[in-house]
Amino acid sequence: MTGESTAPAPRRRGRPSRTQSEQGPAMREVILDAAREQFSERGYEKASVRSIAKAAGVDSALVHHYFGTKEQVFAAAIEVAFAPALAAPTAVAEGSLDDVGERLTRFILGVWENPKTRTPLLAIVRSAVNNETAATVFRRLISTQLLARIAERLDLPDAELRAELAAAQLVGTAMLRYVIQVEPLASADVEQIVARVAPVVQGHLTGP
Amino acid sequence: MTGESTAPAPRRRGRPSRTQSEQGPAMREVILDAAREQFSERGYEKASVRSIAKAAGVDSALVHHYFGTKEQVFAAAIEVAFAPALAAPTAVAEGSLDDVGERLTRFILGVWENPKTRTPLLAIVRSAVNNETAATVFRRLISTQLLARIAERLDLPDAELRAELAAAQLVGTAMLRYVIQVEPLASADVEQIVARVAPVVQGHLTGP
Structure with missing residues (x-):
């Protein structure tokens, strides 16, 4: 998880820390890039919030925080694409x-x-x-x-x-x-x- | 493997017996049906000659005998579809x-x-x-x-x-x-x- 260093604060499931929220736009982009890659490589069915989080080097909770469900991450990713x-x-x-x-x-x-x-x-x-x-x-x-x-x-x-x-x-x-x-x-x-x-x-x- | 009974003769790999060749048209149909199902359910990439043979209740060699490679089974299956x-x-x-x-x-x-x-x-x-x-x-x-x-x-x-x-x-x-x-x-x-x-x-x- 090479991107781990970009999410430095200690995290609790489902509750991103203030530090993470502050770096929101950049982090959102990182997750979105990872999501596009995952959906593109594995297809909608096999990509998961977990695999996207892993590719972005963050906790799954952060993906949920910014986007919600897998369907919502997908909607955001295809809007960019x-x-x-x-x-x-x-x-x-x-x-x-x-x-x-x-x-x-x-x-x-x-x-x-x-x-x-x-x-x-x-x-x-x-x-x-x-x-x-x-x-x-x-x-x-x-x-x-x-x-x-x-x-x-x-x-x-x-x-x-x-x-x-x-x-x-x-x-x-x-x-x-x-x-x-x-x-x-x-x-x-x-x-x-x-x-x-x-x-x-x-x-x-x-x-x- | 419910279809096993439709391929009665003892078989050797790559050499369908005369009995099998004689029931060719019917057996060909059975394999083709299984192939269409497999390609339809699993997609081209994940379907295999082996999975098609299994679904048809026959040996892989028989699939090769009638159709050749996976690509050739696919060509025959989509021609029917x-x-x-x-x-x-x-x-x-x-x-x-x-x-x-x-x-x-x-x-x-x-x-x-x-x-x-x-x-x-x-x-x-x-x-x-x-x-x-x-x-x-x-x-x-x-x-x-x-x-x-x-x-x-x-x-x-x-x-x-x-x-x-x-x-x-x-x-x-x-x-x-x-x-x-x-x-x-x-x-x-x-x-x-x-x-x-x-x-x-x-x-x-x-x-x-």
Whole structure:
């Protein structure tokens, strides 16, 4: 437990000392990094508050103190991992609705093209596909923080369904290009994909 | 090992007896059922030829005899599980290209709507998302038996990319509706989804 030195005060179960609370933000980050690693390596089911605490070099009680249950640690961890994608509503809002399809398509493909943002995304998708609880946490996140916010900008009937069907085209494209890697899609130029996918996304979002 | 009685002849490792070979088709089915169950329950990584043999009540050598390596058992198992979806090229071929989008959309949603065909599909998706080897086997299957065959019917430039982008819309819709279950998409009427998705699939397949 190499990180032990970063949690110096004597601890009692379930009651972090004042010293620990004072170094809150840094410690929270350390635990969150460990959590992301654990969920990513072991999957939602096999990761535990205990294994996360061990990886962070702290007591399990401290993990509970900052985050609560395993489900809540997971929610916090995927919010961080998903942060780049959560900027999508901003990309949608910045500019006219006339080319929102292209802006959103470029934005999402950009997140997937970059290995640094792709790897944590992939870990979330894996957890969500494998475990009901993880899927529920993920659903809540993308519904409230992504799809509802995009829908909000549209100001059209069925805005949420529109946002979801647009997302479906983008999610499916990402699955086949980056996860399953079918050819020629996996090797196609990004611009070629944008040219074909952006009009579809635009149609879902603002079409008749 | 309840199935032990179905493999009566004395066996030597790696050399199934003539009796066993004679009951080939039935035994092959028994092993394939066990394999599907094992891959579905334990995932690709944790399932093994040994665990499949045990579940089928036979010797590992018999599994090797009929299928070869674990990868080859997996390929055979997902081909069975994926069989309903593999009829899609036939659905595409039966009728005019003018409404191929609607035919394909209805066909794929039909496979996902039915719990009997959805469950094995979901197990494959899980394995493919979690493991590189499983993804490779799955990629090979959908490329050669699904996408290439649909592309063949189109007789258009970029036919394979067209088939893949149409599949992307359908795969993404299935992921968000049946796996992640975002609302309102998860509870939307199938007809409403067909009305919105079929024109997109048609556009990818035959559009300009």
